[in-house]
Amino acid sequence: KAGVTQTPRYLIKTRGQQVTLSCSPISGHRSVSWYQQTPGQGLQFLFEYFSETQRNKGNFPGRFSGRQFSNSRSEMNVSTLELGDSALYLCASSLEGGNSYNEQFFGPGTRLTVL
Amino acid sequence: GQQLNQSPQSMFIQEGEDVSMNCTSSSIFNTWLWYKQDPGEGPVLLIALYKAGELTSNGRLTAQFGITRKDSFLNISASIPSDVGIYFCAGRPDSNYQLIWGAGTKLIIKP
Numbered sequence: 001k002a003g004v005t006q007t008p009r010y011l012i013k014t015r016g017q018q019v020t021l022s023c024s025p026i027s028g029h030r031s032v033s034w035y036q037q038t039p040g041q042g043l044q045f046l047f048e049y050f051s052e053t054q055r056n057k058g059n060f061p062g063r064f065s066g067r068q069f070s071n072s073r074s075e076m077n078v079s080t081l082e083l084g085d086s087a088l089y090l091c092a093s094s095l096e097g098g099n100s101y102n103e104q105f106f107g108p109g110t111r112l113t114v115l
Numbered sequence: 116g117q118q119l120n121q122s123p124q125s126m127f128i129q130e131g132e133d134v135s136m137n138c139t140s141s142s143i144f145n146t147w148l149w150y151k152q153d154p155g156e157g158p159v160l161l162i163a164l165y166k167a168g169e170l171t172s173n174g175r176l177t178a179q180f181g182i183t184r185k186d187s188f189l190n191i192s193a194s195i196p197s198d199v200g201i202y203f204c205a206g207r208p209d210s211n212y213q214l215i216w217g218a219g220t221k222l223i224i225k226p
Contacts, residue, residue, distance in 0.1 A: 004157070041218070042121075042217060042218040043158075045213065045214075056212060056213050088155075090158075102163065102214065103148065104148075104214070106158050106159070107157050108155075109155075109156070
């Protein structure tokens, strides 16, 4: 079974631009979560989607948004990029139901650099 | 909001040594997870714990769900070079739907 895939793996943008990152979960997984990780930091939760609905949201400004499609694929968008948005953006998927929900499987991440 | 205190922040060890790290919370958790992240990659799930007192092994790794339900421990026996990386704990509190993450323990093996 294929793992979580994220595209692109690397991205360079300039301040003020916007960016869209894509995540394809493991087949059969319907929950997709997004995290931001900056150097030396832990994982900062952005949001979680399930069945095309945002189910949870972290403490990030409205410039960060996301969506999920009917096939469970998810995208996140960051508008008006700032230097501080440079980070590794991680997507994780999990099964719904019981303890399986807790076991998140991560993609390799998208490394975003804002110049 | 909810926070996890993960310690130590980093560890310098000799190959062959045993390693211990832990996470503590201010509230009761019903799930503890341990992940390892290699540079430039996403975290990989190592061990999942769901019951207070539960002790689970995965090869040389052993993790325990504390009986107070407010802490968890990860031990690595006889460390090898490929153990280097950042280890994260994550937990789900009784009162919250969302996973809470520790800041990570960076494991470095001395040459």
